[in-house]
Amino acid sequence: MTNVPPDSVFQSPVSSISEADQALEKERRLPLTGWQQEVDQALTLGLPAADSIRDRRISTFSRGELPHFAGINTFLKAPYLEDVRKVGEYDVAIVGVPHDSGTTYRPGTRFGPQGIRRISALYTPYNFELGVDLREQLTLCDVGDIFTIPANNEKSFDQISKGIAHIFSSGAFPIVLGGDHSIGFPTVRGVCRHLGDRKVGIIHFDRHVDTQETDLDERMHTCPWFHATNMKNAPAKNLVQLGIGGWQVPREGVKVCRERATNILTVTDIVEQGLDAAADFALERALDGTDCVWISFDIDCIDAGFVPGTGWPEPGGLLPREALSLLGKIIRRAPVCGLEVVEVSPPYDISDITSLMATRVICDSIAHLVLSGQLPRTTIPDYIHGETNLQVDQPWV
Secondary structure, three states: OOOOOOOOOOOOOOOOOOHHHHHHHHHHOOOOHHHHHHHHHHHHHOOEOOOOOOOOOOEOOOOOOOOOOOOOOOHHHOOEOOOHHHHHHOOEEEEEEOOOOOOOOOOOHHHHHHHHHHHHOOOOOEEOOOOEEHHHHOOEEEEEEOOOOOOOHHHHHHHHHHHHHHHHHHOOEEEEEEOOHHHHHHHHHHHHOOOOOOOEEEEEEOOOOOOOOOEOOEOOOOOHHHHHOOOOOOOHHHEEEEEEOOOOOOHHHHHHHHHHOOEEEEHHHHHHHOHHHHHHHHHHHHOOOOOEEEEEEEHHHEOOOOOOOOOOOOOOOEOHHHHHHHHHHHHOOOOEEEEEEEOOOHHHOOOOHHHHHHHHHHHHHHHHHHHOOOOOOOOOOOOOOOOOOOOOOOOOO
16 A cells, blocks of 8 residues: 655545535535625626526626626626725735736746636636635725836836835735736835835745846846845845746856755655645745745746746646645745736647636635635734835846
8 A cells, every 4th residue: 555645735634524525514604695796786787687588697798707708807707996096995906917028938928917817707706625705705806907018127117016015005915917927026026115124025936046136138037036135125034935946947046046045945845845844844934034925926836737828838847736735835824915926928828727727826825815814804914014115125227
């Protein structure tokens, strides 16, 4: 008989009650208030259906979740918030960053936000195993996209930082749809502008270290963490990098990791230590002296066979179940202040499987935030400072 590691993600839980039985019971306890409100609103705004339609919950004009093949492309068909001054009225704000001027190989990540939104229509707001219904348990909006400037990284970075700072300071939980990974620097900079003297740890899922100072003479998608960890609010000792490895890790970036003592686990480290130990490693280092954690999830941390639609595909990455499980273990135990999912490039995707994986990462993350009591927020976290500090980083010439 094969021995299975005790913390293996594939091992069945030791319990007399199956996961399926638990899921059935969890669903029983979920309300249907949000669903009924959506139906009522659809009938009011979209008109009652034709007389031949027997199901009187159906409207004439599609409004809300159904049908999954129709409707306007917001994430999970969440309400589109045109007036971003009201973003603080929501628990979670989805924002797209359609930027790929920082790519050094395959472009296309500027289409990532729309690709993710489009396939997210396939999902319901309910997860069977987790027993979470996002429609019933929090408020979610989609604020649309940051107005990025093609072919000008620095102007785009300024736009991104201003947009993220606005969402973050409002108290809404920011979830960013990338975009290439160069946006990791301006997103963290936006957070740091409202941290005062508080600090943020960065947990970075990726196959690449992304710690070069420049690439092709600019701050590209290989460079975000060099510049983010130059800010006193985001120390390098609190940068955790999970899944690094393969043939696409420039030595220049490796030297920076060594000099700044970042915290790296390869895929082999994660598999051999087990997911629980890997989560412990990430949390211990990201939370050492910090007040919150920013999660930066590069979709290419997952094996290229599962996520072909990305700019730098690298075989040998994490399996989807490993990545999702590790992410959940981390989120449930960390004060998470925001999430970005980057490097989804729909032009290179097959059957939307990369965009769907990104959607799953986001939905699972929100669910774990709900289950850990972090969402919905009852008050704005005390690490968020209302006053803006535009001097958190050094001018770039």
